[in-house]
Amino acid sequence: MNQEIRVTNYPEVLTDRASHYCPGCHHGIAHRLVAEAITELGLVDKTILIGSIGCSVFIYNYLSLDAIESPHGRAPAVATGVKRARPDKIVFSYQGDGDLASIGMAEIMHCANRGENITTIFVNNTVYGMTGGQMAPTTLVGQKTTTCPGGRCRENEGMPIRMTEIIASLGGVAFAERVAVNNIKNIKKAQKAVTKAFECQTKEIGFSFVEVLATCPTNWRMTPIQANKRIETEMIPYFPLGNFKDVLAKEEK
Amino acid sequence: MPSRVEFREDRCKGCLLCTEVCPTGIIQQSNRFNQKGYKVAEVTAEMMTECKGCAFCAMICPDYAINVFKTESAKGGAA
Numbered sequence: 415m416n417q418e419i420r421v422t423n424y425p426e427v428l429t430d431r432a433s434h435y436c437p438g439c440h441h442g443i444a445h446r447l448v449a450e451a452i453t454e455l456g457l458v459d460k461t462i463l464i465g466s467i468g469c470s471v472f473i474y475n476y477l478s479l480d481a482i483e484s485p486h487g488r489a490p491a492v493a494t495g496v497k498r499a500r501p502d503k504i505v506f507s508y509q510g511d512g513d514l515a516s517i518g519m520a521e522i523m524h525c526a527n528r529g530e531n532i533t534t535i536f537v538n539n540t541v542y543g544m545t546g547g548q549m550a551p552t553t554l555v556g557q558k559t560t561t562c563p564g565g566r567c568r569e570n571e572g573m574p575i576r577m578t579e580i581i582a583s584l585g586g587v588a589f590a591e592r593v594a595v596n597n598i599k600n601i602k603k604a605q606k607a608v609t610k611a612f613e614c615q616t617k618e619i620g621f622s623f624v625e626v627l628a629t630c631p632t633n634w635r636m637t638p639i640q641a642n643k644r645i646e647t648e649m650i651p652y653f654p655l656g657n658f659k660d661v662l663a664k665e666e667k
Numbered sequence: 668m669p670s671r672v673e674f675r676e677d678r679c680k681g682c683l684l685c686t687e688v689c690p691t692g693i694i695q696q697s698n699r700f701n702q703k704g705y706k707v708a709e710v711t712a713e714m715m716t717e718c719k720g721c722a723f724c725a726m727i728c729p730d731y732a733i734n735v736f737k738t739e740s741a742k743g744g745a746a
Contacts, residue, residue, distance in 0.1 A: 421670075421735040422725040433730060437705065438682030442729030598688055598723050631682075638682035 425453040429478050438638020440628035441469060443595045444537050445476050447626075448508065451609040452479075455616065461504040464493045466518070468510035469543045487518025490525035493532045504615055506533040512542040515551040515575050522581070529586020529620040533611045536577060536623065539630040540649065547633030551575045554652060559633070574652065578625045582658035588620030590659040594627040596645040600655070610662065619661055627653055670720030670737045672710055678732035681705035685724035685733060691717045694724060 428449045435441050452461050463479040465471060467486040474481035484492035489507035497505040514522050514536050522534065541559055542548040548561040552574045556565040566574075582590035589611050593604035604626060611622035627649050629641035636644065657663075672694075679701060685708055686694045697709035710718065720737035 416738045418736050418738045421720055421722045421737050422733065424731055428731065432678055435729065437680035438684055439729055442731065443727065446731065595727075598726055601726055638684055639687060642684060642687065 425449040427453055427458050427478055429476055431475065433476060434472060435469065436630075436632045438629060438631045438641060439469070440539070440595050440626070441537060443601065444508075444535065444626050444628065445473065447595070447601075447605055447608045448506070448535060449477060450605060451612050452504070454609060455612055457504045457612065457616070460502065461506065462496055462500070464489045464496065464505065464507040466507060466509040466513045467544075468513045470508055470510055470537065471544070473508050487513050487516070488521055489513070489518065490521045490530070490532070490534060493534075494525055494528075494530045497530060497532050501531075504533075504612065506535060506612070506615075508535045509537070510543065511536070511538040511540065511552040511577075512545075512548075512550045515577050519551075522577075523584070526581050526587050526621045526623065527584045529588075531615055531618050531620060533615050533622045534624070535608065535611075536625045537628045538577070538625055538653070539628040539633075540574070541630050541633045543630045543633055547630070552577070554648060558635075576653060578623065578653075578658050581621075581623045584621075586620050587623065587659055588661040589614045589622035589624075589657075591623075591657045592625040592627065592653060592655050594645055594650060594655055596627070596629070596642050603655075607657070610660070614662055617662065625653075627655075669716075670718040670735065671715055672718055672724060673734045673736065674708060674710075675732045675734070676701045676707045677703075678730050679705060679707040680730055680732075681707055682729065683708060684727045684729070688723045688727050690721060690723065691719060693717050 463481040465483045466489040493507045540552045549559040578592040591607040594600040614622040631638045631641040693714040722735040725733040
């Protein structure tokens with residue numbers, strides 16, 4: 415007798431509701447990666463989510479976790495407080511590039527440098543998505559946004575910030591990796607990286623950081639498929655994928 | 668029918684990322700609109716026989732709109 419089995423098993427922690435994200439936005443995939451990682455590690459009941467400002471501000475609607483919404487950029491500071499008050503809980507912040515690399519630069523740097531035992535998922539789409547596509551610190555040179563209509567130029571605005579490299583150079587960091595979710599191969603790698611980041615936190619060895627390169631088809635003025643291709647052609651050459659720090663792997667050796 | 672995919676048409680936003688990753692290329696844009704006005708993705712009944720059940724489409728779908736089912740025979744191996 416033939417039996418039909420369901421291949422797709424969406425984790426329970428992902429709520430069953432339509433998201434507010436634009437078609438083709440990678441936030442949905444990043445949410446699922448986080449949900450799968452904490453489900454796999456059995457951390458669902460003790461995870462506290464620190465939301466940030468940006469398109470992902472409503473993440474508490476899509477992940478059924480205890481959540482705190484923090485002021486713009488201050489998610490790592492709020493996460494520090496939560497983790498110090500409840501060291502038995504797993505605490506992670508989910509931030510965009512406008513939030514983490516711009517207004518929240520001080521918080522993330524010091525949080526990472528202190529080696530706070532939290533995890534940060536950083537979704538980099540090179541633009542301020544929610545507010546209407548303004549230039550972010552990660553906007554690529556030549557990319558047109560509403561605040562640099564002629565394209566970002568190096569002379570005036572400088573080069574885009576590579577966050578993962580900076581974070582990896584800090585002392586308190588246990589894990590730093592940049593991943594993309596534009597194709598299946600990269601999604602599988604991203605899944606492993608997110609799981610490892612949470613694993614680092616369970617082992618209490620320091621700050622863990624995962625940068626996810628994501629699309630913003632609406633503000634890039636592209637179709638979702640074109641935007642997905644841009645990750646490969648423009649973003650990955652400037653933001654190289656890979657692991658920049660992994661204390662856990664070093665210890666195993 | 669060895670495998671099949673099911674689209675939740677109320678959730679599909681017609682981004683068509685699934686069409687890019689399908690190794691057999693059987694997913695396409697339909698002519699139907701859902702309630703929100705997105706042209707949803709579909710696999711026609713004839714094309715469905717080619718589905719391998721790899722679930723790549725579900726893996727890249729940002730809106731969790733795809734469910735994949737696989738049928739295996741009692742002896743193991745795909746039917």
